[in-house]
Amino acid sequence: MTDLQDRPAAVLGSRLLRREDPALLTGEAKYTNDLNVPGALHLVVVRSPYAHARITSVDVSAALDVPGVVAAYSGADLATVWAAPMPCAWPVTADMKNPAHYPLAVGKAAYVGDGVACVLATSDTAARDAAELIDVQYEPLEAVVDLEDALSDRVVIHDDLGTNKSYQWDLKIEGEPGQVDAAFAAAAYTVSERYVQQRLIPVAMEPRAVCAVPQPFGGDITMYSSTQVPHILKVMSALTLGIPEHQLRVVCPSVGGGFGSKLNVYAEELLCLALARKHGVPVRWNETRSENHVATIQGRGQIQHIELAADADGKLTAVRVRLLADMGAYLQLVTPGIPLLGAFLYAGVYDLPLAYDFSCTSVFTTLTPTDAYRGAGRPEATYAIERAMDALADTMGIDPMELRQRNFIRKEQFPYTAMTGLVYDSGDHEAAASKAAELADYAGVRARQAAQNVPGAKKVVGIGQASYFEMCGLAPSRVLASLNYSAGGWEAATVRVLPTNKIQVVTGTAPHGQGHETSWSMIVAEKLGVSPDDVDVLHSDTAIAPLGLDTYGSRSLPVGGVAIAMACDKVIDKAKKIAAHQLEADEADLEFAAGTFSVKGTPDRSLPLAAIAFEAFTAHNLPDGMEPNLEAHTTYDPPNFSWPFGTHICTVEVDTETGHVEVLQYVAVDDCGVQVNPLIVEGQVHGGVIQGLAQALFEEAVYDSDGNLKSGTLAEYLVPAASDVPSLTLGHTVTPSPTNQLGVKGIGEAGTIGAAPAVINAIVDALSHLGVRDMPMPASPHTVWNAINAAQHTTNGASK
Amino acid sequence: MIPAAFDYVRATSADEAISLIGEHGEDAKFLAGGHSLLPLMKLRLAQPSVLVDIGRVSDLSYIRDAGDHIAIGALTRHMDVERSPLLAEHVPLLAHAAGHVGDPQVRHRGTLGGTIAHADPASDLPATTLALGATYVAQGPNGTREIAAADFYQGFLESALAADEMLTEIRVPKMGGAGWSFQKFNRRAQDWAIVGVAAWRRNGDSGVALVNMGSTPILASSVSGALAQGASIADAAQLAAAEAEPQSDLNASPEYRVHLAKVLVRRALEQASA
Structure with a gap:
């Protein structure tokens, strides 16, 4: 068939250009706010200017006088609309405290940006002008901004809980009782470090947007939303509003990025749904960039205490971790689980005996709720262990790369059962680290450093490494059950061969920038021997793709992509039966290659898939009892997480006079197993590394002691632009995952996980001769200058 | 974000612009590049009731050789200043x-006159023209007058321009x-300077001005004075902040700004003397 001859020699692994990009780059792509919905009312939410305040009255009457305004509501006005509070799907412990949280606050506002009232008008501008006229009277209360202060319960935020502590979650693993304490007592070297993971604002390029459209008859309603999780959103919205789930349809038009911030069920989605039903007309809401900074979840927000014990050779003998995690004012969808996604990774890539002691305490503050942000718990964990390893190397007086080499889990130990009981599927840290060291000219930089970092030098050089394992591809459902997560981790796929041999794939993944349409078409092309151009990928509409668990946690390829490959196998199995029937051959004698079934040893007796597809459609001559059509469905529950890994090495030059840090080189060697499309892999690594580098050098949600966000616009919240970041040197190794047929692992979060510790390790390395031992993030010039001054002050004081 | 409601009128000449601004009173503002x-x-930190758009007053966009100085029309875009061969030859510091300034979009829209009239101490070109000893020409209902850059900046976002002057x-x-x-020290290329320094030096003469070191662009007269009396660059640079009153913000404390000013003035003078 010509179709097959036109196909590239190998689709899988080729750098196919993304089919998504022409529409995105030419502005053809339609986002939620682009939808033309006649008769829609515009929702604007009035937000608390106080971090913590009693709401003593809400007077909407002046707003109602504005031309175009249809209605205005306080939180109390809508209190009876909700069948349940806003959902938190991750009650991590049985006694976790979870304050009732409604789309509009009633009685009390608990962060700046908390919705307290809303307006519906025929235009966005009328609604915004009217929102300014709603008179909300507050009795301001003391803000709770500092985590340790929150834990003291000096000011309790949620009166009915009686405490700001949400939960404590422990994971202690010992070969024999007391092993951790014994290891620390016997250790030749110990380090005890405290790190702060600053709050980050996700800043997806497209702010959130919602449009809820009631259908004319029967009570059905369609919600368009800029979300990563249409399926989860449908279930949770139905439960919160008491709508029959089958009457709710969720559709995502083009979604302009999420980074975890759209893995949620938001107040505005529920308000649009509730008000569209109440008024019987479409209701839409569009987030402003300023709202996005306060009303969309933020990431990170942890204080980490990590202690390492090591023997005389530097071999780790125990790890102890105490986390204090900032939940923000309320628990959003998966807020409490985020720190625990890192709980298993504080031993990093190292061969630790059964001596691990982890505890996480989580507290409420009067700040925007936290939740998933690219990496979600795993960048934090990797940062702590990789910074602590550098501190240990410094204590021992050996090169940090040497210390890592001594502790790596060895290639021959895979699959490796970690002390946590989790099985790391495959890895080769020595290979990734040595490749990264070569690309970074590690020895050369060390030599340059020795010559350049002399007393009084105004420009000093440093090199920093971070090696990581990422637990992603969320997730085996039974493991999620053991973590009290309220859903499974499977993914669904349907592969349908149309009569003309064009393929429809229906996936439960919900892409928002990842290029799934391209990658999934490549998997199908490879499996079925067709051109990727003949594969259509349907997604992000619960009416078209009713089953799915969406896109987050680097799960789409190792779970959703594998499900598609498995559905292809089922299609091939059925097609083979038809081929055997028509060729009058035994199934066992048929082979399938390049889209054609042929009898082994008799290649002229063959039947292409295209012919079989048409036979399956006409059903004129199928085996007895076989159902017509060529289509298969799979729901795949992965047997394990996928474990991408790698080593990043950053080289910096620090101006000791000004504190300015220049990244001279950034090397990332990542291993995500088999690469479906290296172009897309590199794009993910680029974006991920820059986001991690942004945490290390630029970004921080800064609050004052009254809980006001000082970095409230993109002039103060420093998202780096292309001109502010280095070109990256990428390398990779390929260690296939043995747990799935494609050998693939996730790659969406890996770059973010490696970057922050590599950059900070490099800066501390550059300044270590001045006595600098740690560097808070973001390492702004002012922060670096302060650290140099403080170290020199200490050094001078000590020498006197 | 949506501005408060305002009226909009467009002027096609300087005379018309001045007449329109006089007509609409105190709450009217000129709109040039708008950046x-x-x-x-x-x-909503500014809520003018009327915008008088002077963006199409084409006879105010020029760069001319006027003998001992270069004359630049107030509506000349930053990009035209940057790329001017005349300025590259005679006033390379300004080019x-x-x-x-900002990013390429800002430089294509923003104007030299706009940034000077806005009088933002954190902007690059008010301080640069101050260091260069520029003279600004203002036109009002009663004609034109010259204002020395050193007399122009009167407070935070306040200039010597009268409400009806352009x-x-x-x-x-x-x-x-x-x-x-x-020398522009900042964290991202597109940002305002945390501290900036514009400096020139020729024999005993020099001009040094600071960006973002007070409520106005700051002329570092003490530095020039010390150099004129034969001080070393290192010693003169220690006086960098003598005239400054730096503020605190998320990027820098006043102490850090003073330190940066000394370092950057030293570097600037070293470069200017090389």
């Missing part, structure tokens, strides 16, 4: 500094081969 004013309006021309003395340097 300073519009963001303030969107944050170079213009290339550091900045029409910037006259920058030719540098006559002086060495020069522009």
Whole structure:
């Protein structure tokens, strides 16, 4: 068939250009706010200017006088609309405290940006002008901004809980009782470090947007939303509003990025749904960039205490971790689980005996709720262990790369059962680290450093490494059950061969920038021997793709992509039966290659898939009892997480006079197993590394002691632009995952996980001769200058 | 963000602009490139009742050789200042500094007159023209007058322009081969300077001005005075902040700003003397 001859020699692994990009780059792509919905009312939410305040009255009457305004509501006005509070799907412990949280606050506002009232008008501008006229009277209360202060319960935020502590979650693993304490007592070297993971604002390029459209008859309603999780959103919205789930349809038009911030069920989605039903007309809401900074979840927000014990050779003998995690004012969808996604990774890539002691305490503050942000718990964990390893190397007086080499889990130990009981599927840290060291000219930089970092030098050089394992591809459902997560981790796929041999794939993944349409078409092309151009990928509409668990946690390829490959196998199995029937051959004698079934040893007796597809459609001559059509469905529950890994090495030059840090080189060697499309892999690594580098050098949600966000616009919240970041040197190794047929692992979060510790390790390395031992993030010039001054002050004081 | 409601009128000449601004009174503002004013309006920090758009007053966009100085029309875009061969030859410091304003979009829309009239101490070109000893020409209902850059900046976002006056021309003395340097210290290329320094030096003469070191652009007269009396660069640079009153913000404390000013003035003078 010509179709097959036109196909590239190998689709899988080729750098196919993304089919998504022409529409995105030419502005053809339609986002939620682009939808033309006649008769829609515009929702604007009035937000608390106080971090913590009693709401003593809400007077909407002046707003109602504005031309175009249809209605205005306080939180109390809508209190009876909700069948349940806003959902938190991750009650991590049985006694976790979870304050009732409604789309509009009633009685009390608990962060700046908390919705307290809303307006519906025929235009966005009328609604915004009217929102300014709603008179909300507050009795301001003391803000709770500092985590340790929150834990003291000096000011309790949620009166009915009686405490700001949400939960404590422990994971202690010992070969024999007391092993951790014994290891620390016997250790030749110990380090005890405290790190702060600053709050980050996700800043997806497209702010959130919602449009809820009631259908004319029967009570059905369609919600368009800029979300990563249409399926989860449908279930949770139905439960919160008491709508029959089958009457709710969720559709995502083009979604302009999420980074975890759209893995949620938001107040505005529920308000649009509730008000569209109440008024019987479409209701839409569009987030402003300023709202996005306060009303969309933020990431990170942890204080980490990590202690390492090591023997005389530097071999780790125990790890102890105490986390204090900032939940923000309320628990959003998966807020409490985020720190625990890192709980298993504080031993990093190292061969630790059964001596691990982890505890996480989580507290409420009067700040925007936290939740998933690219990496979600795993960048934090990797940062702590990789910074602590550098501190240990410094204590021992050996090169940090040497210390890592001594502790790596060895290639021959895979699959490796970690002390946590989790099985790391495959890895080769020595290979990734040595490749990264070569690309970074590690020895050369060390030599340059020795010559350049002399007393009084105004420009000093440093090199920093971070090696990581990422637990992603969320997730085996039974493991999620053991973590009290309220859903499974499977993914669904349907592969349908149309009569003309064009393929429809229906996936439960919900892409928002990842290029799934391209990658999934490549998997199908490879499996079925067709051109990727003949594969259509349907997604992000619960009416078209009713089953799915969406896109987050680097799960789409190792779970959703594998499900598609498995559905292809089922299609091939059925097609083979038809081929055997028509060729009058035994199934066992048929082979399938390049889209054609042929009898082994008799290649002229063959039947292409295209012919079989048409036979399956006409059903004129199928085996007895076989159902017509060529289509298969799979729901795949992965047997394990996928474990991408790698080593990043950053080289910096620090101006000791000004504190300015220049990244001279950034090397990332990542291993995500088999690469479906290296172009897309590199794009993910680029974006991920820059986001991690942004945490290390630029970004921080800064609050004052009254809980006001000082970095409230993109002039103060420093998202780096292309001109502010280095070109990256990428390398990779390929260690296939043995747990799935494609050998693939996730790659969406890996770059973010490696970057922050590599950059900070490099800066501390550059300044270590001045006595600098740690560097808070973001390492702004002012922060670096302060650290140099403080170290020199200490050094001078000590020498006197 | 959406600005408060305002009226809009467009002028086609300087005379018409001045007459319109007089007609609409105190709450009217000139709109040139809009890259300073519009963001303030969107944050509702500025709420003018009328905008007089002078963006199409084409006879105010020029760069001319006027003998001992270069005359630049107030509506000349930053990109035209940056790329002007005339400025590259006679006032290279200004052309170079213009290339550091904001990002390319800002430089294509923003105007030299706009940034000077806005009088933001954190902007690059008010301080640069101050260091160069520029003279600004203002036109009002009763004609034109010249204002020395040193007399122009009166407070935070406050200039010597009367409400019914419009900045029409910037006259920058030719540098006559002086060495020069522009130091912009910031975290992202597109941002305002945390501290900036514009400096030139020729024999005993020098001009040094600071960006974002007070409520106005700051002329570092003490530095020039010390150099004129034969002080070393290192010693003169220690006086960098003598005239400054730096503020605190998320990027820098006043102490850090003072330190940066000394370092950057030293570097600028070293470069200008090389």
